[in-house]
Each structure stands twice: as structure tokens, then as C-alpha cells.
Amino acid sequence: MLNRRKFLALSALGSTALFEKGLLAAGKPNDFTAKPIVVSTWEPGIEANKGAWKILGSGGRALDAVEAGVMVTEASQNCCVGLGANPDRDGYVTLDACIMDEFFNCGSVAFLERIKHPVSVARRVMEKTPHVMLVGSGAQQFAISEGFPLEDQKLSSEAQKAYNYWLKNSEYKPVMNIESKGNRGPSYQPVFKSGEFNHDTIGMVAMDINGNLSGSCTTSGMGFKMRGRVGDSPIIGAGLFVDNEVGACTATGQGEDVIRIVGSHTVVEWMRQGLTPEAACKKAVERIVKIKKDKAKDIQVAFLALNKKGVAGAFAIHKGFSYAIKTGNIEKLIPAKSLMD
Ligand code: SD4
Secondary structure, eight states: OOOHHHHHHHHHHOHHHHHHTTOBOOSOGGGOBOSSEEEEESTTHHHHHHHHHHHHTTTOOHHHHHHHHHHHHHHOTTSSSGGGSOOOTTSOOOEEEEEEOTTSOEEEEEEEOSOSOHHHHHHHHHHHSSOSEEEHHHHHHHHHHTTOOOOOOOOOHHHHHHHHHHHHHOOOOOOOSOTTTOTTOTTOOOSSOOSSOOOOEEEEEEEOTTSOEEEEEEEOOSTTOOTTOOOSTTSBTTTEEEETTTEEEEEEEOHHHHHHTTHHHHHHHHHHTTOOHHHHHHHHHHHHHHHHGGGGGGOOEEEEEEETTSBEEEEEEETTOEEEEEOSSOEEEEEOEEEEO
């Protein structure tokens, strides 16, 4: 097992070093058929999965696990998810999240400010209101009424540096999850070199010991986005979808293009037709690439899916997307296959 310090040190070496140290498995996701199982996007998923495992490993419900798991990432100031993340172009961090259980219950919040755990507010929307989605000041008001503290609006020191850098040109041209560049700008040099934590989202799907599926997704969205912009992450069907008869899927990358094809729902429907999780994710990626034509080389989108047998799989437009998997005896970061380098 990796402790956090060792993981950060290894992460700083990048995916190649992790692979060499045997912590990455080369793309054979179909080897893993397990119950319980949790999978989540990008390298911070390793820590998040540990949080989920505290519940899954003791026989708990997948819904509780996917909430607890991504809360680890939301609370981390070292990751571009949650209040430590990059702000919008006006300098405010705005958060989106959603959650979905095995009964098609779902809840979502978007454009939420100054609340540390948007995924938990999304769960309250699901459980305590007749609605699926609350946004902006209404979502914040609801969170406060539910006892969530209003946090300081101050940016994290990393985010402040990134924002200062961005302000130099104030160019509205967000860079999305292409590993070599990072989303804090093509030439931004992070002071905290904790590896490739250049993402703003974590998506997690899990199956519990009873074979029930749930999922969660939480994000600060695209760094330096237009104020009020919301991507795919809180949109049920786009950033996340769960059908307990078939499987679950979550997405990451350029949200606009995930929404365009209602990505996660599309992947689940292809799994229903018999495709493996990886093949279903690949087909969704191919659909986006076909729509985007030559613009596809400039965007990253990845899907991560889990079927009812406990088989996980993923696929991305570009190389560099990896996902973390945890079962009773496996804890790995797996590089996903991609259409392009
Ligand atoms: C969005 N899909 O807001 C998110 C961004 C993302 O890693 O996944 N970043 O469009």
C-alpha cells in the first residue's frame, strides 16, 4: 500500500515511473472482475478510492462510498478539485457535482460557491428535495440551510499563482487536460510539484458487496472559465450515469463535448447492448472525434465505466488519461487506451 507521501513522490515522477515501479498495469482492465470494486478518474483517484474503500470494504453501500471517496479529493488543497482549485476568469472558484444511486435517484449542484463538499450538497438535493438540480445562489442557500458552513472566498496559494499568471494575458482559451500542458496554462510552472494533478474533476463509480452500483462526480470545471459556465460534471447522463441493471459511467475532459453526446448515458446504453466497458467508452470517444473533426486533436475527453459484472474499462481521446481501481486485493492506476497520442 502506498502512503500519501510516497504516492506524491511517485506521482511527481509521472506515469512512466509509476509504470516501471509496477504500480501501473498496462491496459488489461478486463482482468479485474470484482465485487466490491471502486474506480475513479486520474491519479488523485488512488486516495479517493481509499476513502471509498472504508465503506465498501466493510460491506457498506456504494452510494455512501462514492460520496466519501470524492470528498477526499474535494478536501485536498493539493488537487484541482474543490475550493483549492482554479477560479473562473473573474477570480471566483465555482463548483459542480452530482451523485446517483442504484434506484435512479440523483442529485446535482452547479455554480456553487464557498461550499467545501458540493457532492454532499448534491446528495442532500437528491434526498431532501423533490428536485434533481440546484444552481448558484439557490444551491448555496440550500447548503447553508442544511448546515454546510460558508467557507472563505480566498483562493488557495496555488490557484492565486495560476490566476495571476493567467491574468497577464487574460486570454479566453482554456487548456483542457492535455497532460503535457496542464490546465493552469501551457507555461505555468506549479510550485507544488505533486505530479500531474492538473485536472479539475474526479468521477467515481462503485459496486458494493450486494452488487449495487452508484456514482459521483465533482469538479471546479474548466480553469478561468467564463463566469457561470457549467460543464458536463453535474449533468446526469453527461458527466455521470448509473443504471443498476447494466453499469455506470463517468466522464472527464472538455465538458461541452461530453454534453453534446450525453456521454455517460450513451456509454451505459452501449454496455446494455453487450459492449464491454472499454469498447463502449471507445465508441463514445469515437463519436466525439467524428463530430469535432480536426478540432479533436486539441481536446481531451475520457470515459470510465463499470459493468454489472464488476469489469471496469476506459478510453480517452488523448494518451495520458489514467484511472484508479481498488478491489479487495488490487490497488492500481491504469493508463487508459486512447485514439491519439
Ligand atoms: C468540465 N468535465 O467542467 C469537466 C472538466 C474536467 O478534468 O473533467 N476536468 O468540463
